[in-house]
Amino acid sequence: MIEDLIGAGFALMTWSNVAAMVFGTLIGIVIGALPGLTTTIGLAILIPLSFGLSPLVALGLMAGLYNGSMYGGAIPAILLNIPGTPAAIATTFDGYPMTEQGNAASALRVACFSSAVGGFSSALALLLLAPPLSLVTLAFGPPEYFWIATFGLVSIAVLIGGDPIKGMISALLGLLISSVGMDTVTGRIRFSFGRLELVDGVNIVVVLIGLFALPRVLQMAEDAVTRGVRVSDLKIGRGQSTPFPIAHLIPTWIRSSVIGIMVGILPGAGGNIAAFLSYNEAKRSDRDPESFGKGNPKGVAAAEAGNSSDNAASMIPTLTLGVPGNAIAALIMGGLLVHGLQPGPSLFRDNGEIVYGFVLQMMITSVLLFALGGMIATRIFAQVLRVPQVMLAPMIVALMCLGLYTVNNSQFELFMMIGFGVFGYILMRMQFPLPPLILGVILGGMAEQNLRTALLISRGDWWHLLASPISKTIAGLVVLVLLVPLYRHVRERQSEALKNG
Amino acid sequence: MQRLKNRDVICAAVLVLFSMAAWMQAIALPARASLFPRLEIALLFGLSVVYLVRSLWRAQPVQSAEPFFRNLGRLLVALVLISCYVFIFPRIGFFTATFVFIPVFSFVIGFRDAKTLLLGAVLFTVSAWVVFVVLLGRRLPPEALLSAIFGGGA
Numbered sequence: 069m070i071e072d073l074i075g076a077g078f079a080l081m082t083w084s085n086v087a088a089m090v091f092g093t094l095i096g097i098v099i100g101a102l103p104g105l106t107t108t109i110g111l112a113i114l115i116p117l118s119f120g121l122s123p124l125v126a127l128g129l130m131a132g133l134y135n136g137s138m139y140g141g142a143i144p145a146i147l148l149n150i151p152g153t154p155a156a157i158a159t160t161f162d163g164y165p166m167t168e169q170g171n172a173a174s175a176l177r178v179a180c181f182s183s184a185v186g187g188f189s190s191a192l193a194l195l196l197l198a199p200p201l202s203l204v205t206l207a208f209g210p211p212e213y214f215w216i217a218t219f220g221l222v223s224i225a226v227l228i229g230g231d232p233i234k235g236m237i238s239a240l241l242g243l244l245i246s247s248v249g250m251d252t253v254t255g256r257i258r259f260s261f262g263r264l265e266l267v268d269g270v271n272i273v274v275v276l277i278g279l280f281a282l283p284r285v286l287q288m289a290e291d292a293v294t295r296g297v298r299v300s301d302l303k304i305g306r307g308q309s310t311p312f313p314i315a316h317l318i319p320t321w322i323r324s325s326v327i328g329i330m331v332g333i334l335p336g337a338g339g340n341i342a343a344f345l346s347y348n349e350a351k352r353s354d355r356d357p358e359s360f361g362k363g364n365p366k367g368v369a370a371a372e373a374g375n376s377s378d379n380a381a382s383m384i385p386t387l388t389l390g391v392p393g394n395a396i397a398a399l400i401m402g403g404l405l406v407h408g409l410q411p412g413p414s415l416f417r418d419n420g421e422i423v424y425g426f427v428l429q430m431m432i433t434s435v436l437l438f439a440l441g442g443m444i445a446t447r448i449f450a451q452v453l454r455v456p457q458v459m460l461a462p463m464i465v466a467l468m469c470l471g472l473y474t475v476n477n478s479q480f481e482l483f484m485m486i487g488f489g490v491f492g493y494i495l496m497r498m499q500f501p502l503p504p505l506i507l508g509v510i511l512g513g514m515a516e517q518n519l520r521t522a523l524l525i526s527r528g529d530w531w532h533l534l535a536s537p538i539s540k541t542i543a544g545l546v547v548l549v550l551l552v553p554l555y556r557h558v559r560e561r562q563s564e565a566l567k568n569g
Numbered sequence: 570m571q572r573l574k575n576r577d578v579i580c581a582a583v584l585v586l587f588s589m590a591a592w593m594q595a596i597a598l599p600a601r602a603s604l605f606p607r608l609e610i611a612l613l614f615g616l617s618v619v620y621l622v623r624s625l626w627r628a629q630p631v632q633s634a635e636p637f638f639r640n641l642g643r644l645l646v647a648l649v650l651i652s653c654y655v656f657i658f659p660r661i662g663f664f665t666a667t668f669v670f671i672p673v674f675s676f677v678i679g680f681r682d683a684k685t686l687l688l689g690a691v692l693f694t695v696s697a698w699v700v701f702v703v704l705l706g707r708r709l710p711p712e713a714l715l716s717a718i719f720g721g722g723a
Contacts, residue, residue, distance in 0.1 A: 117701075120705070120707065121705070233616055233619055233620050233623070234620070236612075236616050237584065237613065237616050237617065237620065240609050240612055240613040240616065241613070243605075243609045244591065244606065244609050244610070244613070247605065247606045247609065251601075251602040253601065253602070254599060254601050254602040256598055256599060256602040258598060258602060258603070258606065259591075259594060259606075282651075285647070285651075286644055286647055286648070287639070289643050289644060289646070289647035289674075289678050290638070290639040290640040290643050290644050290647075291639060291640075292640070292643055292678050292679040292680075294679050294680045294681075455689075456675075456680055456685075458674075458675045458678045458679060458680040459671065459675045459680060459685070459686070459689050461647070461674065461675075461678070462650075462670055462671045462674035462675060463671060463689075463693050465651055465654065465670070465674075466654075466663075466667045466670065466671065466693070466697070467697075469654065469655060469658060469663075470663060470697065470701065470709070473658075473659065473663075473709075473710075474701075474707050474708075474709070477659075479655070479656075479659050482655040482659075483652070483655060486648070486651060486652060486655060490648070497637055497638075498576065498577070498580050515605075516605040519604075519605060520601075520604070520605070
């Protein structure tokens with residue numbers, strides 16, 4: 069581990085890697101600052117564009133974008149009361165009141181420092197927890213991997229969004245998409261409808277861009293917002309900004325970082341949940357909880373440290389087990405796959421330098437926020453908000469097409485992307501969660517391959533899937549997760565009954 | 570009649586029909602190759618039926634629902650323009666197509682500030698050329714129109 073870490077440290081000291089981290093962080097802040105553009109959309113566009121770059125440079129861009137966008141979301145949340153990303157909703161509670169009191173500069177500084185601290189602690193957790201966990205997974209065989217994939221899929225499907233049935237349907241549609249193409253065992257072509265382009269299956273990048281980026285473009289076209297934010301609407305530096313002693317925030321940072329890391333490791337949760345939990349905990353434990361919501365810097369610190377400390381921690385199950393816990397981790401996993409890196413225990417063994425390099429990039433890009441997210445930079449980034457959305461939409465389309473076309477030079481894939489975009493739009497309007505679908509596409513191969521290998525080893529005995537204690541435990545967890553909606557339903561009924569006396 | 574208009578009912582019914590069609594495709598495959606897809610489709614069918622029954626049970630009058638499309642006209646125009654762009658750019662080149670696509674898309678959707686449109690298109694196209702061709706050395710479709718005007722070197 070130490071050798072790989074040192075090797076990774078040296079590998080990162082090249083101009084291309086440094087430029088990738090700086091550029092990725094800047095792009096991330098810009099994407100986060102633009103309401104309507106989220107980390108997932110940014111990553112979906114970036115992944116195909118990074119094709120052809122060396123894996124470390126591509127991962128540096130992704131790490132920067134991830135950390136940068138988490139902070140970027142705070143800029144409009146503080147200045148305009150509009151969260152740039154869902155994870156920045158809790159930042160508006162105290163950030164905007166601070167702006168109204170003339171403390172926008174102070175709020176932005178607190179947000180920037182808190183994001184940096186949260187991101188760094190999260191990366192530290194990834195560095196300390198992922199390698200030992202990856203060693204544990206060496207004891208896993210095909211049945212255990214089948215259950216791990218099932219657990220990842222079921223958790224996201226059931227826990228994300230309010231409707232477990234729609235979540236499960238979404239996941240199954242993703243699994244079906246992953247079944248398209250040549251069956252690796254028998255060599256039979258499945259569900260290709262005679263199209264040679266589908267023999268190798270559906271390119272994951274097509275699905276990522278189509279589902280995550282195009283529906284947003286279509287929404288932008290429908291809304292047709294022709295006016296960006298006017299500079300006069302931004303209240304940066306208006307009035308006398310009160311400096312806030314950063315040392316007072318340390319306990320909030322520690323508490324929020326721990327919460328964010330725990331939320332990050334759990335499947336189905338995300339930065340917004342981490343931010344809300346951290347905010348509530350900061351409010352609950354404060355001597356003056358009434359001051360929250362009225363411009364308390366600790367509220368901004370808790371929300372920002374909480375959402376940023378979820379970042380690298382969410383990569384722990386992704387890198388060690390190959391099972392992403394949320395949509396962003398699923399996209400980064402897609403990015404790893406595009407660059408020929410297979411997440412799981414072998415990732416640390418075979419590509420130690422790259423994976424530790426990524427962990428270091430998550431740390432470095434967090435620290436970069438201190439330099440890049442300061443007041444002057446924030447003024448510049450806030451100007452991005454002036455770009456009208458109707459102009460932004462065709463630019464996003466151009467970047468999507470450019471990225472996708474350079475992967476395989478296939479026009480068929482471009483049209484397929486439009487098809488997935490329309491499909492994603494319909495699913496979104498029908499309130500089907502999209503992360504389970506993308507996870508189904510990513511984990512489908514892993515689940516099928518391990519199920520068939522397990523059945524092959526046991527000569528068709530399905531009980532072999534539950535032979536080992538690890539398999540039994542993970543299968544038990546799957547059942548528990550499936551029972552969560554039932555438990556919620558019973559709880560709701562009980563609380564309703566209590567209310568009605 | 571009103572209940573049948575419920576979009577959840579329609580969606581669930583489409584899913585039921587889709588899973589039946591997918592099952593027909595799957596059973597045409599050898600058993601070993603179709604084992605996993607059959608499992609998926611069977612589960613999809615089961616859940617779609619549950620979704621259908623639940624939607625029929627809870628069906629809301631269609632008038633009370635939020636409209637499905639915020640603006641169907643603009644959505645269709647956007648889709649047509651994106652499809653045209655995807656069809657054209659491998660033929661005439663990325664930069665030429667993009668330089669035309671950005672102002673046309675924005676103008677048709679409703680942004681009428683010609684100066685900003687032109688400036689935006691120029692800035693984006695030049696930046697994309699610098700980043701992807703000059704810095705990253707990406708091979709993009711040849712700029713047919715520019716080649717015809719300025720000669721083969723364009």
